[in-house]
Structures are given as structure tokens and as C-alpha cells.
Amino acid sequence: MATVAIKEVTKEYVLDKTKVQALRGVSLQVEEGEFVTIAGSSGSGKSTLLNLIGCLDHPTSGQIFIGDTQVHTMTEKQLDSLRLNTIGFIFQSFNLIPVLNVYENIELPLLAMKGVSAEERRSRVNYFMEAVGLKALAKHKPSELSGGQRQRVAIARALATKPKLVLADEPTANLDSKTGIEIIELMHEISRREKTTFIFSTHDPKVMQRADRIFYLQDGVINKEEKR
Amino acid sequence: MKLFNLSFKNVLENPKRSMTLGFFIFLVSLLMVLSNSFFATVKNNLENALIDSFTGHYMVRASEGELFRTDVRWWESSYVQADQAAQVKQIIEQKLGATEVTARVRHNAMFSVGVQKQPSMIIGLDSSAKTYTKSFELVEGRHLTPGNPDELLLSEFQAKKLEVKVGDIIGVESVTKDGDPIEREMKVVGIGNMNYISNFRFPVAFMDLKSAQALVGLTNGEVSDLTVYLDDKSQAESAAQSLQAEMTAAGMSGTGLTITPFGKLGGFLMSTVSLYMSMFNGFIGLLMVIVAILIVNLLFMIGLERRQEIGTLRAIGISRMQNILIFMTEIYIICYVAALAGIALGGIIVKILSNFGLKAAAPLDYLLGREFFIQFDWMQLGSVMGVVMTLVFIASFWPCYRIASLKPVDTLKEI
Numbered sequence: 001m002a003t004v005a006i007k008e009v010t011k012e013y014v015l016d017k018t019k020v021q022a023l024r025g026v027s028l029q030v031e032e033g034e035f036v037t038i039a040g041s042s043g044s045g046k047s048t049l050l051n052l053i054g055c056l057d058h059p060t061s062g063q064i065f066i067g068d069t070q071v072h073t074m075t076e077k078q079l080d081s082l083r084l085n086t087i088g089f090i091f092q093s094f095n096l097i098p099v100l101n102v103y104e105n106i107e108l109p110l111l112a113m114k115g116v117s118a119e120e121r122r123s124r125v126n127y128f129m130e131a132v133g134l135k136a137l138a139k140h141k142p143s144e145l146s147g148g149q150r151q152r153v154a155i156a157r158a159l160a161t162k163p164k165l166v167l168a169d170e171p172t173a174n175l176d177s178k179t180g181i182e183i184i185e186l187m188h189e190i191s192r193r194e195k196t197t198f199i200f201s202t203h204d205p206k207v208m209q210r211a212d213r214i215f216y217l218q219d220g221v222i223n224k225e226e227k228r
Numbered sequence: 229m230k231l232f233n234l235s236f237k238n239v240l241e242n243p244k245r246s247m248t249l250g251f252f253i254f255l256v257s258l259l260m261v262l263s264n265s266f267f268a269t270v271k272n273n274l275e276n277a278l279i280d281s282f283t284g285h286y287m288v289r290a291s292e293g294e295l296f297r298t299d300v301r302w303w304e305s306s307y308v309q310a311d312q313a314a315q316v317k318q319i320i321e322q323k324l325g326a327t328e329v330t331a332r333v334r335h336n337a338m339f340s341v342g343v344q345k346q347p348s349m350i351i352g353l354d355s356s357a358k359t360y361t362k363s364f365e366l367v368e369g370r371h372l373t374p375g376n377p378d379e380l381l382l383s384e385f386q387a388k389k390l391e392v393k394v395g396d397i398i399g400v401e402s403v404t405k406d407g408d409p410i411e412r413e414m415k416v417v418g419i420g421n422m423n424y425i426s427n428f429r430f431p432v433a434f435m436d437l438k439s440a441q442a443l444v445g446l447t448n449g450e451v452s453d454l455t456v457y458l459d460d461k462s463q464a465e466s467a468a469q470s471l472q473a474e475m476t477a478a479g480m481s482g483t484g485l486t487i488t489p490f491g492k493l494g495g496f497l498m499s500t501v502s503l504y505m506s507m508f509n510g511f512i513g514l515l516m517v518i519v520a521i522l523i524v525n526l527l528f529m530i531g532l533e534r535r536q537e538i539g540t541l542r543a544i545g546i547s548r549m550q551n552i553l554i555f556m557t558e559i560y561i562i563c564y565v566a567a568l569a570g571i572a573l574g575g576i577i578v579k580i581l582s583n584f585g586l587k588a589a590a591p592l593d594y595l596l597g598r599e600f601f602i603q604f605d606w607m608q609l610g611s612v613m614g615v616v617m618t619l620v621f622i623a624s625f626w627p628c629y630r631i632a633s634l635k636p637v638d639t640l641k642e643i
Contacts, residue, residue, distance in 0.1 A: 056543055057637040077547065084545020091640070095540040099237035109544045111231040157544070 002065070003165050003197040004030040004053055009062030011048050011220075022048040024220040025062070030213075032164070033195045035188050039208045040217035046201035047169050049217065053199065054087055054167045055079045067164065084112055088158030090168035090187075090200070094150040096142040096157075102129065103138040106156045113161060128156035131190060148179035155187060159194065166191075168200035172207050184210045231550060235557035249526055249559075250566035252519045253616060257567040260512055260612045261574025267505045269603040275461070275490070280363035281422050281432070282351075283490040284330070284455030285464040288316050288471070290484055307405075310449030312483055319474045320456060324467060328457040330357040333440035335452075339382075339390055339433070340399040346389045349432045350400075352440020359457050360434060369394035369418035372434060380414040381434040387419045394419060404445025412439065464489040520623035523559060527627035530555065531634070538631060539639030551632035552625075559624045560617075567616040571609050578604050 011023040022045045030036050038046050051057040052064060055071050064071045066086055074082065083089075096105050103125055110121045129135045132152035142150055151171060158166050168187065172180030184200075184207050191198045202208050209228075216224035239246050279285060290306040308316075317329050333352035338345055353360060355374035364371065364381065372379050380398065382390075392398055394416055401411045414435065422432060441449070458467055468489045475481065531538070541551055585599040 051637050051640075054543065056640065057635075080542075080545055080547040083543065087545075089540075089543045091540070091543075093536070095536060095543075095640075097234065097537055097540070099241045100234065104233065108231075108234070109546075112544075112546050112550060161545070 002029045003032045003034070003067060004028075004199065005063075005065040006049075006053070007063040007065075009049075009052060009059045009064060011045075011052060011057070012060045022220050023052070023059075026217075026220070026222055027062075028215055028222060028225075030197055030199060032197055033191065035191045035198045035210075035212045036200075036215065037208045037211035037213070038199065038201045038215045038217055039203065040201070041203055044217045045220040046203075046217055048220075050167050050169050050199065050201055053165075054089060055083055084109060085161060086164050088161060088163040088166040088196075090151070090154045090158050090166065090171045092170040092173045094142070094147075094154045094174070096150055096153055098142055101139050101141050102134055102145070102153050105142070105153055106160050109157065109161050124160050124162075125156075128160050131159075132156045132186060146179075147175050148183060151175060151179075151183050152186065155183070155190070159190060159196065162194070163196065165197045165199065168198065170201050170203075172202060172204060177204075177206060180204065180207055181210075231546075232554065232557045235554050235561060238558050239561050245526065246562045249519075249522060250562050250569075252515075252522055253563045253566035253620070254570040254573075256512065256515050256519055256619075257570025257612055257616050258574045259515065260615065261571055261578060261609060263508050263512060264608050264612065265574075265578040265602050265604065267508065268605065268608065269600070271505070272603060273600075277363045277422065278493070279457075279461060279490050280359050283488075283493040284328075284359075285458040285461055286456050286468040286471070286487055286489045287493065288313075288454040288456070288485055288487050289452065290486075306484070307444075307446060307450035307452060308454065308485060310451075312480070312485060313449075313451050313454055315478065315480065316454055316471075316475065316485070319478060320454075320471060323474055324470055326456045326458055326467075328356060328359050328455075330354055330359070330455045330457075331437060331451040331453075332357075332455055333437060333444055333446060333452045335402060335440060335444045337400050337402040337433075337443060339386065340401060341390045341392055341396070344390045346386050346431070348386060350440055350443065351432060351434050352437040352443075353434060354437040354451075363422055364418075364420050364434065365422075366418050366420040368420070369416070371418055372436060373417070375436070377436055377439050378412065378414045379417045379436060379439075381418045381420065382416055383431055383433065384419055384421050386431050386433060387416070392416055400443065402443040404443070406445055408445065410443055410445065412443065414439065461490070464491065516619050520619060523563075523620065523623035524627050527555065527559065527624060527631060530558075531627065531631035535634065535639040538634055539636045542634075542636035543640065548632045552628045555628040555631055556621075556624050559620060559628075563616065563620040567613055571612055574612075575604070575609050578602055 006026055006028050009023055009026045010021065013020045013022055026049060038049060040046050048057070052059050055074075059072055066082065069082065071079065071082065097108065100108065106125045106128060107121055110116050110124060126135070129138060132155055134149060134152055134156065137145065137149065142153065145153065171187070172183055175183060187198055187200070188210055190196065208214050212228060214226040214228070215222050216226070288308065290308045313331055317331070320326050320329050331354040335350050337348055337350050339348050340346075353372065361371045367384050372381060380400070382392070387393065390398060396416050397413050398416060399411060400414050401409065404410055437451070456467070458464060468487045472487050475485070538551065541554070542548070581602040582604040585601045587599060
């Protein structure tokens with residue numbers, strides 16, 4: 001079964017009384033454990049598509065499935081639970097909580113999860129801190145870290161809940177190209193190791209080359225799909 | 229629970245803002261403790277003074293209505309007959325129990341010494357009367373000697389007006405209930421002040437029952453009332469009801485006697501305290517409104533500043549309710565600590581003042597007494613905490629709900 005299936009999804013916004021069609025009938029399917037990128041220039045609809053897949057927004061029409069769950073009919077509470085248990089997020093600006101240290105940022109979603117013991121929490125946080133190479137910086141706050149280190153914390157936080165799907169919206173956009181490549185390679189390696197499906201957006205050709213599959217999005221339409 | 233670690237950290241992250249809000253909560257709590265203790269003490273003192281000097285814990289009278297009026301007319305339209313008084317006294321003493329049952333006659337009179345004249349209210353007390361001495365603080369002389377006729381206890385104000393001292397003889401003119409003028413000469417045996425209430429336009433003088441009966445023309449031993457004192461003032465209502473039941477059982481239901489607990493008398497005096505309490509509570513209320521506005525503004529500011537954090541929390545699966553709780557916990561930590569500090573400081577001040585009497589000068593002495601011992605009450609501290617925490621809940625829930633209800637996609641889009 002596909003991890004993500006999108007069927008004829010459209011999304012319209014009203015911006016200053018003008019209707020903007022961000023997505024025009026997008027359909028795609030991503031299989032379990034795939035490392036997929038959505039490529040496109042700024043304004044092509046990449047973030048809108050990731051927001052819809054991540055259940056942060058509702059489509060104007062069409063259907064979205066995460067596993068066998070049809071998400072657009074779910075209640076807010078069910079969506080909260082789906083985001084917590086099934087989806088991990090990595091943001092362009094890292095979006096770490098500034099008052100929490102590395103350990104606490106990674107632990108945060110686990111605290112909201114039911115049935116995760118303190119011991120398991122500790123073990124998962126330590127495991128993922130080691131996986132992203134930040135164990136030595138556990139007590140550091142985000143302001144004391146470099147951009148690359150912050151994004152590594154965000155990756156560990158996204159993975160801590162052991163989600164089926166991780167969505168990353170331009171995860172390398174705020175990083176220099178060397179660090180950007182390192183982050184993508186880290187994500188790819190974890191994707192393989194943890195069998196987690198990754199969907200990330202980028203407009204950087206060097207970054208998109210690392211993906212298993214590339215969906216090219218232009219003006220709200222997928223106009224090309226490339227398998228590597 | 230560990231999720232609220234975030235709330236603790238946010239409180240510490242912005243100490244200036246936390247302290248601004250905390251200061252107002254501290255101030256409200258401190259003022260509430262001080263004002264509540266102060267007014268509770270004033271109310272209690274005044275109530276006790278009224279009970280000791282005028283109303284007793286309950287009173288048996290032949291007429292109804294408010295006893296204390298601003299026009300200082302103090303005679304009754306009808307009187308308790310001697311046999312009725314004896315029967316009621318017997319019922320109380322044998323069946324109900326009381327610390328004191330005093331037969332009294334109240335009337336108005338004119339005191340005169342030479343050309344000096346002073347209108348006055350008089351209370352004639354039978355020989356069992358003792359409780360009045362608690363509230364009548366002597367400046368000079370002694371209290372009444374039980375059974376001695378024509379002795380007079382004057383207030384300091386009356387003595388000054390009449391220019392008399394202990395041992396002087398003064399003329400007491402009155403009009404009997406039948407309209408006949410009457411005059412007696414009486415000896416001033418004591419001069420003093422009625423604690424708390426001497427300045428409430430009640431120039432009261434005490435004398436023995438028989439002299440007062442003579443001034444009213446009560447030739448058959450009638451009295452204005454029987455004043456009953458108990459061990460505990462909280463029992464006044466039920467004791468009055470019990471007496472009513474006993475009197476009915478004894479066939480006294482048609483005698484026209486009414487039983488009035490102290491709570492239904494002296495309303496004019498107590499309303500003065502209530503007025504001051506209302507004014508101060510109004511001030512506290514205003515301060516609470518300001519604090520509520522501050523909390524609402526602070527939370528909306530937090531909402532604006534931390535949109536990214538809110539969006540992130542929602543995106544990673546923290547529910548709306550958990551978000552509300554995180555923000556409310558943040559406010560509650562500040563307010564709880566500040567309220568605790570305010571209540572603790574207020575409690576310490578009240579506790580110290582409860583051990584050391586405060587000397588009150590005019591015009592405050594008429595409310596506080598000459599020496600004022602503020603009362604300390606643990607329960608009151610708890611109620612202040614309850615009120616402050618309720619205020620914080622009312623002021624913070626709606627803005628927290630609004631903040632937590634922001635759509636994650638909107639907050640993340642603006643980053």
C-alpha cells in the first residue's frame with residue numbers, strides 16, 4: 001500500500017479578492033520507504049502540496065490518503081493524532097523551540113504521545129541524537145547551534161515519534177550548499193535505515209539529484225516525474 | 229506533565245514581562261488580604277460593640293422595626309409587661325440557656341446643668357446587666373452599681389458638652405409615655421466612651437432600670453425589651469427561633485412580643501461599614517479589571533510573538549487543548565507565585581498587626597476603636613487565592629483559546 005496517495009487535488013486561495021489556484025488537479029503516489037522530492041520554482045505550489053499532505057491545510061477538492069486513511073474527512077482531533085503519530089515535519093527555518101535545549105526539542109513530540117514511557121523516551125531521544133551526530137550538544141539551546149546543527153535537531157525531532165512519513169519543506173534552503181548536501185544525505189541514510197518515507201521540496205538541482213524520485217511541479221501542476 | 233516544562237522555560241525566558249504581570253497580581257493579592265482583614269475586623273468589632281451595648285444577641289420587644297434611627301427618637305410605642313418579661317426570662321433561663329438576660333428601658337431625655345442642655349438617649353439596665361461594661365470604656369469613675377438608683381454613666385462627649393465630671397449632679401428631664409413632664413436629679417458615677425460607636429450620633433447614657441422606668445412613667449414594672457446574650461453569636465438566629473417556639477408552646481403567641489436577632493438590628497450602623505467595604509472592594513475590583521486587561525493583552529502579545537512556535541507545536545501534533553494548557557500554565561505559574569508572595573506578605577503583616585494593637589486617632593477611632601487589633605484568618609488567605617486564580621482563569625482562557633486555535637498553516641506561512 002502506498003504511504004501517500006493524492007488524487008486530483010486542487011487548492012484555491014483568495015488573495016485580495018483574487019482567486020489564486022495554487023494546485024490544479026495534482027495526483028501522485030509515494031510508496032513506503034521512498035525518498036522523494038517535489039521540485040519546482042518559488043510559487044509553483046510545493047509548500048501548499050506539502051501542507052496538504054501534512055494535514056496542516058484542507059484541499060479545495062480531491063482526495064488525500066495517508067496509508068489507508070482518507071484525511072480530508074477527519075476531525076481536527078483525529079488530524080492532531082495523525083500528525084503526532086504518523087507524520088514528521090522538517091521546516092526550512094528549522095522551527096525549533098528556542099527555550100528548549102537539543103534534548104528537550106527532540107523529546108517534545110514524544111511528551112504528547114500516549115503510551116511512551118520515560119525510559120523509552122530517553123532511549124529514542126538518545127538514539128536519534130546519536131544518529132544526527134549531536135549527542136555532545138544535548139544541553140545546547142538552538143541559538144548556540146549552527147544552521148546545519150539546527151536542521152539536524154529538526155530531523156531528529158521529526159523522526160523521534162517513528163513516523164511512517166517525514167515531510168521536509170525546503171530543508172536546505174537556509175543552509176550553505178555543502179551543509180545542504182550533508183543534510184540531504186543524512187535524511188536519505190536515515191530513510192533507508194528506518195524505512196521511513198521522505199517527501200521533501202527543493203528548487204536546488206544538486207539537492208534534488210539525491211532523491212529516488214522527482215516530481216516536477218510548475219504552476220500547480222505536476223508536469224514531469226523522474227525516477228532515478 | 230513534562231510538556232509543561234515548556235511553560236516554565238517560557239516564564240523564565242522573559243523575566244521582565246513575567247515580573248510586570250506578577251507585580252500586579254502580587255499587589256492585588258496583598259491589598260485583598262490587607263483590606264479583607266481590616267474590614268472583617270472592623271465589621272466584627274462594630275458588630276460586637278453593637279451586641280454588647282445595644283442589641284444583645286437577640287432581643288425580645290413589644291414592637292417591630294429598626295431600633296436605630298438617625299433622628300435619635302428612641303421610645304417604644306408599646307412595652308413588655310412585667311409578667312410577660314418574667315415569663316420570657318424564665319423560659320430562657322430554664323429551657324434555652326443564656327449568659328445574660330437583661331431587662332432594659334430605653335427612652336429620650338434632656339440633661340441639664342445650669343444653662344447647659346444636652347439631648348440624650350438613655351438606657352436603664354436591671355441589676356443583672358454586666359455585658360455593657362465590655363463596650364463602655366471608662367475614662368473616669370466606675371460602672372453602675374447594681375440596684376443603686378439615680379446613678380448615671382455619661383459619654384465623654386456628653387460630659388464635655390455639659391461641663392461635668394464624676395460626682396456632679398445633673399438634671400434629667402423627660403416626658404412620660406402619657407405625655408407628662410418629669411424631672412429627676414442624678415449623680416454622674418462614670419464617664420467613658422462606647423467602643424467603635426460613640427461617634428455614630430448616639431449620645432447614650434446608662435442608668436439603673438428603676439430610674440429609667442420612672443422617667444418613662446412605667447409604674448407597673450414594664451420594660452422596653454429583654455436583651456439576651458449567648459456564648460456564641462453564630463447561634464443567635466437559631467436561639468431566637470427556639471425561643472419563639474417555646475413561647476408559642478407556652479401560650480404566648482398572642483402577646484405581640486417579637487424576637488429579633490442582632491443581624492436585623494443596627495443596620496444603619498453596619499451599612500456605614502458596608503459602604504466603606506464597597507468603596508474599597510470597588511477599588512480592588514478596578515485593579516482586578518486592570519490586571520485582567522493586562523493578562524489578555526499579554527497573551528495576545530505572546531500569541532503574536534510566538535506564532536511560529538504555536539504553528540510548530542500544532543504541526544508536530546500537540547493538540548489545541550494541550551496548547552491552551554501550555555499557555556495557561558505559563559500565566560498560572562506567574563500568577564500563582566505572585567499571588568502566593570502577595571498573600572504571604574499580607575498574611576505576615578496581618579499576623580504582626582494582630583499581636584500589636586494600633587492606636588487610631590480621630591476620625592478613624594470611631595471605626596477602629598482607640599486601639600485596633602486586626603484579625604488574622606487563615607481561611608481568608610485561601611479565599612483570596614481562590615478569587616485571584618478565578619480571575620486569572622477568566623482573563624486567560626479566551627485569549628489562550630484564540631492563540632491555540634490559530635491555523636498551523638497560517639502561522640507557518642508567515643515565517
